[in-house]
Amino acid sequence: MKVGDKIPEFTLLDQDGKAFSSLSLIGKKNFVLFFYPQDSLPICIREACAFRDAYYDFVENNFEVFGVSSDSREVHKRFKKSYSLPYRLLSDEKAAVRELLQVPSMLFGLLPGRVTFVVDKEGVIRKIFNSAFSASSHVKEAIATIRG
Structure with a gap:
């Protein structure tokens, strides 16, 4: 994948077992997908919390945020609750x-x-x-892009 490509169609389940399809936002909303290794790693916690802390900036610019890792929905549910994450976490267990x-x-x-x-x-x-x-660079780069 490279800048300028169309995002391919995919569907993943979020922490609550609800399906998210990449096509569901096409024509409706901008979005950010951040892939990270694992919910419990310290750097992943910092990244997830950085996106949480900047969430208003994304929403204000008509962007939705989604975190993606191979953790199970149950692990994502605990992670989301523990760190008060306002966005959906998508489970890509099979990568x-x-x-x-x-x-x-x-x-x-x-x-x-x-x-x-x-x-x-x-x-x-x-x-x-x-x-x-x-x-933190992931959030900074994403915000710089959405602000154009």
Whole structure:
């Protein structure tokens, strides 16, 4: 995947077992998908909380935010509640969407990668940001993109 590509069609379940389809937002709303390795890792917690703390900026600019990892819906539900996350967490347990969007692994393939996609309401990818160890940079890059 690269900037300018259309986001492919996919469906994942969120922490409550509700289906999310990438096509459901096309023509309606911009969105940010941030892929992260695991709910319980400290850097992942910092990233999720950074998106939480900036959530109003995204909503104010007509963007929805979705966190994606391979954790189960049950783990996501606890994580969302523990950190008061206002956005949906999507469970990609089989890494099918991670593979579809070509999110690379990190640490010699031991951990799933940390990549953020900013997608406009037409479904066009406007930004792809890949940084394994800088959680706050994902939010900063996404906000800079949505503000144009």
